[in-house]
Amino acid sequence: MSRALSTSDRETWLRTLSFLLLGSVCYALPWSVLAADNNASVLRIQGSNTIGARLGPALVEGMLEEQGLSAIRIEAGMVENEQRIVATNADGRRLSIEVAAHGSGTGFSALADGSAELAASSRPIKDSEASNLAALGDLTSREAEQIIALDGLAIILHPSNPLTALSTEQLAQVFAGELSDWAQLGAPPGPISLYARDDKSGTFDTFKELVLSANARTLAAHAKRYESSEQLSDAVSQDRNAIGFIGLPYIRQAKALAIAAGDSQPMLPTPALIATEDYPLSRRLFLYNQPALANPWARALVQFAHSPRGQAIVERSGFIAQNVQAMQVAATPEMPARYQALTREAQRLSVNFRFQQGSASLDNKALRDLPRLLDYLQQQNKLERKVVLVGFGDAKADVARAELLSKLRAMAVRRELSKAGVSFRDIIGLGDELPVAANNADDGRIRNRRVEVWVY
Structure with a gap:
């Protein structure tokens, strides 16, 4: 039996492990950093639309509040799916943090060309991307790869569709165009309309890996593609013949299917099954940074995302917190x-x-x-x-x-x-x-x- 540790010993162990994972448990920005040039962009985040549309800006807003800034507001950027979070520090100087949400792959490209300090991704970094970014350090290390939330790919239908469950193999056949009529799946007849995220999307990469590639299939060319999760979900809920895939917070008015993989039982994308990652299409949401965490705002945001307050924002944003x-x-x-x-x-x-x-x-x-x-x-x-x-x-x-x-x-x-x-x-x-x-x-x-x- 292990030696029982005192409360102080356990707290020391916790602090040591937390430091090894990321550094000190709390990270307050020095006032010299807060005193940025007026309207200066102190942090740039690029990547996943799943994260960047809602969760990323909400975490930035919470982090700025925790750092003591005021007059915080979220503004639309000049380009669709881009936002700017603006705040004022104690000296009256305004600063901003930019969030661009054009797909997970764009985040790693932005790290490579220096146009972002954090990459938001709804899938793990690929070996080719990690190799391309090797000059920045090991992006697969525990210092660089930060899992900030859990999510599940929901397979969605029009609310009137009576189908309740599919296997991942059936999904692959549907999205490859091999099954083209709902009658082939036991539903009322009608042509199946496919809705999918775009090629830059981590949501598509996850679906491709877990469903299509796992069953030796590729996406049918006639699938309708979307950069925006919300637009895709709304389109499915208005098309009686539609089927699509989306992150958990974006089900909106559509209907989610139960999914089975291999010999598993069909599972709905419920919070409990996603929290344990048992749901077949569950996934992790990431922030990737340079292991050295050279940008202090990146360091502060990552640590805030892991904190109880940050995880509460994760939950309010419709994702699954890691509590x-x-x-x-x-x-x-x-x-x-x-x-x-x-x-x-x-x-x-x-x-x-x-x-x-x-x-x-x-x-x-x-x-x-x-x-x-x-x-x-x-x-x-x-x-x-x-x-x-x-x-x-x-x-x-x-x-x-x-x-x-x-x-x-x-x-x-x-x-x-x-x-x-x-x-x-x-x-x-x-x-x-x-x-x-x-x-x-x-x-x-x-x-x-x-x-x-x-x-x-």
Whole structure:
């Protein structure tokens, strides 16, 4: 059993981990930085429309308020999907922060040519982009890659469409144009109209990776393309034959479908299933910065986004905050007996731990979730033998090997939490049971390799 740590020891561990992840927990800008030239643009953010349309400006506004600025307002830019947040500091000087939302790929291009200090992205940085930006540092590192929120791609229909669920394979066939009439899916007959985001969009990149490429398909040429999430959603809700994909806050008047991947059960894009990243089309929203964080406003915004106040803004903006919460889970027949026992006696927490590709090391989100989880366990008095870790993995030819590997993943999380003095009620490995994604592609296998946290 691990040595019990005092409260001060745990707080020291939390501060150390937070510093390693990003630097000091609170970051106040010096007045010399606040005293910018009148109307100067102190920070430029480019990239994802999903982030930039609403969440990005709201986080900037909140950060400026926290820094003590006044007369804060959001102005439309000279170009569509661009905004400017203007504020006044204590010396009466005006400054601004620019947010341009033309797609995730444009954010990385802007970092490369120096026209932005932060890239907003609704998908992870590509290997080619990280290589192109290597002169700025390792953009995949925990210092550079900041997960600020969770989201789910909602597959949306006209509200009158009676269809309730599709598999990712059926989605791929629909958006490739192979299934072209609703009658082929059990709905009333009519030609299927396809609505998709544009090629620069991280939303399209995510859909392409999780649905089209995973099923060896490409988007049909006749799909209608949109730069704006809101315009796409509104168009779907006005077309009885429409189907489209969109970020969670932009469902608006449309109807969302339940989605299944591989052997998973169909799941609606609910906050709980997106928080755990079990929903097949869940995704992370990112801010990418130079690892050295040379721009102090970029540093302040990133830290504000991770703070409780920043995560509250995430939730108000329609996305899923990364707060740890307990959830009651209903038992279903396909659950293993040990798992059904947990559903009767314990609660599942809204955090899953996942791992770097091809590695037993926790990924960047998991590293930041460690102090969040410890803080929850402290507040709820769950540090001593109240926690169960449940590991899962992808399918293996040897069932015993799959179970062992899943338990080893749970042990990796145990090792990190034990450093802060957490003791455990049980560590369970369930192998390839209860998949949340298909195992025929790397992304699906990574999603299935996860560790759940349950508390008594």
